[in-house]
Amino acid sequence: MSQAFDFGPLIPAGLPPPAVRWPGLAKYNFTGGNNDADEVPVDDLIAAATASLKREGRNLATYNVAHGPQGYRPLREFLVTKLKRDADIACSADDILMLSGSSQALDLVNAALLTRGDTVICEKDNYQSTLTRFARIGAKVIGIPLDQDGMRMDALAAALADCKSRGVQPKMIYTIPTVQNPTATILPEQRRAELLRLSEQYGVAVFEDDCYSDLIWDGKRPPALYAMSKAQNVIHIGSFSKSIAPALRVGFLVAPWPIMSRMLPLKTDAGSGSVEQMMLAEYCAPHFATHLPVLRKALRAKVETLMEALNEQFGTAAEFEDPKGGIFLWVKLPDNVDTMKLYQAALKEGVAINPGNEWSTDAKHSGSRLRICFASPTHEQIREGVAILADVCRREFGVPTRSGNVERRVSG
């Protein structure tokens, strides 16, 4: 038997650690940003794919179906109308770049603006993948605390002043202002104006990640930072992952040409998938606006089931805010609960959660917190999964002492 080739010596220094093989989805999966399977508009997507392929399928012979490196133009034109209507963004199709998910935007913006040792500012509790990207680049991250209205502007002002006093020029403020991940907070208009004022005062770029903004229960949102900015120092990104389906892998970026023109050469994949973009353009123009309220209603029902289940199983041991939208609940358990250990123990029982430490710049603050995605499990799975989680938590940490209105004997 020949010996397996050893790639080890060929691997350059600084690569991320090797991946582990995918273990499959947990039976009760509360992790990731997955969506509600019942709400994927499958029939309308089939019709849209068929119609667009019949009409324009021959164009697949040309990269980007001959619409250029910024992506399929009718989808960009749909976004121009949508972004104006929903977020007050005035832009043209030439200001939009279609991407393979907004994840690709995180890579492009970081690659265009950051180098090792640079300082970035972001909400303290944050999207894990953003934090790991900053860590990989070697950026210094300043986490700004949040309250019920998102990033605290007094803390942002203090952080910027502190940087200045130390001679540090931060490169950008990365923010998820509209249904923040994981806290689900929405930054009010006044704070948006203050954030922009500070960014201009200190000469910092703003990176606005708006991928959950379609999922606000009442559909009302403040204008985007991009729309409010006069200095043109904002890059805005969005996604169809949360409004339609994440497996499509279609996201987008809106940016002024001076920075767009620096990011385009960094997108070296010869274009994001055109079939998805064609299908979405065909689907969205007639259906997007009517699909959203249906999706939001389904998500709202799920978070109500989740909050009910947590109240029933954990009682006052689980603290959380009723979210205004989105797919996540950010939950605080008693200080003695280490959610990293809880995560490991719960996984053995088939329940997957996101431990707080992976979603924050502050381990002390987040060690007893967890993020629960309620969009993808069924109502039944939510009830059963939370009951199992409470049992595991009681066994490992002695809390909750009460659940399901039944007093439990805690051993040890």
Ligand SMILES: Cc1ncc(COP(=O)(O)O)c(C=O)c1O
């Ligand atoms: C805040 C935030 N930004 C970006 C993304 C990336 O999403 P996608 O690449 O699917 O558009 C996610 C996904 O969960 C997210 O939560």
